[in-house]
Amino acid sequence: MRTPALSIAIVCRNNQSTIGPVLESVRHLAGEVVAVDSGSTDGTIEMLEQAGARVVRTHWMGHIATKQMALELCTTPWILSLDSDEPVMPDLAESIRDAVALDDPAVAGYRVNRKVWYKGRPLDHAWQPEWRLRLVRRGKARWGGVNPHDRLDVLPGSGRIKNLEGTLRHDSFTDMADCLAKQVNHARVSAASLAAEGRRSGYAQLVMSPVAVFLKQVVLRSAWRDGWRGWCAAGSAAVASAMKHLLLIEHSRREDSR
Numbered sequence: 001m002r003t004p005a006l007s008i009a010i011v012c013r014n015n016q017s018t019i020g021p022v023l024e025s026v027r028h029l030a031g032e033v034v035a036v037d038s039g040s041t042d043g044t045i046e047m048l049e050q051a052g053a054r055v056v057r058t059h060w061m062g063h064i065a066t067k068q069m070a071l072e073l074c075t076t077p078w079i080l081s082l083d084s085d086e087p088v089m090p091d092l093a094e095s096i097r098d099a100v101a102l103d104d105p106a107v108a109g110y111r112v113n114r115k116v117w118y119k120g121r122p123l124d125h126a127w128q129p130e131w132r133l134r135l136v137r138r139g140k141a142r143w144g145g146v147n148p149h150d151r152l153d154v155l156p157g158s159g160r161i162k163n164l165e166g167t168l169r170h171d172s173f174t175d176m177a178d179c180l181a182k183q184v185n186h187a188r189v190s191a192a193s194l195a196a197e198g199r200r201s202g203y204a205q206l207v208m209s210p211v212a213v214f215l216k217q218v219v220l221r222s223a224w225r226d227g228w229r230g231w232c233a234a235g236s237a238a239v240a241s242a243m244k245h246l247l248l249i250e251h252s253r254r255e256d257s258r
Contacts, residue, residue, distance in 0.1 A: 003100050004031035007074035007138075008082060010053075011036045011066045015084035016043040018171050023051040025087040029096065030080065036070040044084075063150040068143040071136075071152075077103070080135050081152060085171045086114065092166025096135060099164060108159030109136035109152075114168040118229050119175070122167070126223035126233035133161060134168065146197070148189045176232055183240040191247035201248035209245055214238035 008030045012019060026033065033053035037045055038060040048055050056073060060066060071079060078100045082088070088096070092112055099110055111131040115122045133141070133152045140158040145151035154161055173179035214234050217223040223230035 001097070002028055002031055003078075003097055005076050005103070006030040006078045006080060006096070006100050007076040008033040008080050009036075009067070009070040009074050010034070010048075010082050010084055011038070011063075011070050012040065012044055012048070012084040013038040013060065014040050014042045014044060016040075016047060018085040019044055019047055021087040021169075021171070022082060022084060023047065023053070025089070025093065026080075026082075027051065029088065029093050031076055032074070034070055034073045036066055036073070038066060062147045064143045064145060064147055067150055067152075071141070071143065074138060077138055078135060079138055079141075082134070082168075083170075087169045087171070089167040089169055092164060092168055095164040095166045099135065099162075106160055107137075107162055108140040108154045109133050109161050110164045111161060112164050112166065112168045114170050116170045116172055116233070118173070118233065121229065122169070123223070123226050123229060123233055125221050125225045126217055126230045127237075128221060131163060132168070135164065146190070147193045148186050176236060179236050180239060183236065184243060187240060187243035187247055190244050191251055194244075194248055195251035199248065200252045201245045202252075203249075206242065206245040206249065210238040210242040213241040 006029065008026050010022070010033065012035055033051065035048045035053045035055050037055055037057050045055055058066070058069065061069070067081060071081060080096060112134050114130045114132050115124070116127055133154065136152065136154065137158070141152055141154050143150055144153050173182060214237065217234035217237055223234045226233065
């Protein structure tokens with residue numbers, strides 16, 4: 001059963017390998033699907049159009065600005081913002097239907113818990129819990145953060161935020177090679193964004209931050225309970241931290257030499 005009061009906002013570019021399950025997961029959920037595409041050359045746009053989505057083409061403006069554009073293009077009272085690799089699991093879909101139907105005037109948005117799927121199974125401990133604000137009232141929230149780490153925030157005074165039961169699946173990578181390749185790009189964007197804000201890094205951060213990130217996952221999040229997948233996830237998080245600080249040090253030295 002569709003929920004006419006709900007829109008799905010998606011940003012995408014060359015995501016035909018992951019967007020199919022996302023579109024299928026919301027096929028009976030929302031009254032409209034709005035997709036902002038930043039130059040797909042594969043079958044992404046065709047898949048969106050076949051699913052009945054309204055596709056808006058634009059250049060890539062960065063994670064935050066592009067997602068904000070998708071948010072503003074939606075026309076219904078409630079908006080669910082999704083990445084092109086985030087299928088909505090059935091338990092979460094049911095919670096979303098209930099929340100939109102209830103339409104509590106005191107609530108401006110709902111957080112959902114996102115879980116990474118790796119080699120066919122969810123990581124129940126690594127990166128958990130990962131609560132993300134994704135279901136919001138139209139006009140009551142805005143995308144912010146520092147690229148590529150975007151964040152959806154409810155505007156001050158707009159209302160309460162509550163958590164929804166269920167899982168938002170995250171098919172962010174297929175294997176460790178794919179994961180690390182994506183983290184190189186994320187580290188590059190993150191370092192550039194931090195450098196633009198005047199942030200710097202040094203040798204101490206380069207040594208300590210990856211260790212702290214690894215221990216956070218293994219010890220505090222109990223990633224070891226996910227088996228070898230959890231250890232790999234913790235290791236990839238540490239590598240990502242190291243890459244970010246390496247690139248930020250390079251940015252800092254480049255500025256010093258000018």
